Amino acid sequence: MSTKIAQDTHRPAVLVFHLSEFFRTFGMLENDISKVVYDSPFYIYDQSYEDAGPKFEEEEEISDEDCTIGFSIIRKIWTEYVGKASTPCFNYIFKIIKYPESDGDFVGPIHGFAPGYTMDSAIETMIKQNFTVISWDEFWNENIIIETESESIGEFYSDKNQGINLLIKANTVDDIAKTSFGGLPVKDYNVPFEWPKCDCGTELQYQGKIKTDIGLEMIFMQNCDDWGNNKVVIVESENLEFVYPGEKQIALRKAQYGARTVTVDGDDYNMARECYPIRRRDILGQISGSPAWLQDDETPKCNCCGEKMRFVAQLEEGPDYETAMNFGGGCGYLFDCPVGKTAKFITQC
Structure with a gap:
């Protein structure tokens, strides 16, 4: 059992990682990735917090090709990996919406990457915008402890x-x-x-x-x-x-x-x-x-x-x-x- 407490109940959460962490877990998706994309912090959070941020005002300008590759990768990571996870942190980060008529579920993510930011500076920016940061390893931990403060x-x-x-x-x-x-x-x-x-x-x-x-x-x-x-x-x-x-x-x-x-x-x-x-x-x-x-x-x-x-x-x-x-x-x-x-x-x- 993990002893790390992942949740700060007063803030929404965001999953943050480098591509190197994803590749270490699931293998390489793309071979032709520029250094600026590879080094960028990637992030995914629930769409209900789109207006809250996080916003990265000092992003480095990158080429259209790098932008296309970066978003192609993060969409694939969400669709084929993160979006199919069943770990405790998934239900903490993302809101599962039920559709009674179809008996189906829907989860809407906001995802992207922050070129020009280091992981430390990206995390600092997210915390300042009232987000709790969940690391890649925390997200995939099946036994992580989730702390809550229930009103009732x-x-x-x-x-x-x-x-x-x-x-x-x-x-x-x-x-x-x-x-x-x-x-x-x-x-x-x-x-x-x-x-x-x-x-x-x-x-x-x-x-x-x-x-x-x-x-x-x-x-x-x-x-x-x-x-x-x-x-x-x-x-x-x-x-x-x-x-x-x-x-x-x-x-x-x-x-x-x-x-x-x-x-x-x-x-x-x-x-x-x-x-x-x-x-x-x-x-x-x-x-x-x-x-x-x-x-x-x-x-x-x-x-x-x-x-x-x-x-x-x-x-x-x-x-x-x-x-x-x-x-x-x-x-x-x-x-x-x-x-x-x-x-x-x-x-x-």
Whole structure:
């Protein structure tokens, strides 16, 4: 498994390579190629980003013959090789458009080359124009890790989704309405909020929130000996504010951190967690997929409809032992019901 993260989710991506890299992989296409064409950086990206660039304003003027040969080569590389690829980076760079009537797919590329640019200067130009650069070797890597930042875990519920969606610690929390752990829970602006309480009467401790397609699912757990008294509060509003408990020492954790999602190739969560090359405690769990039960399957049923609930997330205790969530050394499991808009949280150890 590759350990390189290819994706910057805030930028579109572009495949960049020299012809020497293509020839090394697939063999020579043309024998009569001028040095200026051979040395030029070639690039391919999705047609939807045509207006965004990249634009190469300082290209070297070349002959009509060189221009014709260069574009002939890049069209052939796209049609016979890159356009037929099935690697993870293909779906990251290119948008696959479905045609329901014909049951067919369409991908539209923009491709070309930049005579007069070195690879370094071409990459610098692309980055300045807000593109993420994917190298030739990265593009063909079947096991590359693709990093994503999903707005909602509902985006992961798709037949096309492959791999295990690991939750990885992010040091900062930049949005009140995103997945995060510790800190303060949220509520509808100017709407009363009743802090969940344990059966013993004390306020439950706020653990964190997961953003899903039905809202922010906020997890509260016992901070006493009344084990298993967990509650999940779902907030759907986009107009949010923080809410404070009556007793901070009991109801709040001494930690706050965000989370990002990294899709890793693997058969199950345990395998993905073993292989992902970072400090183990920075892996916060997984989103969607299937739970990796420590004991027997305990998928809860919805109180509203009586059906088994949807698996949302499996959580580890956290990156810092002293401020970790108390799962008894095990894992927490979040489930919800999109129909009833209810959620439950259980632990196993």
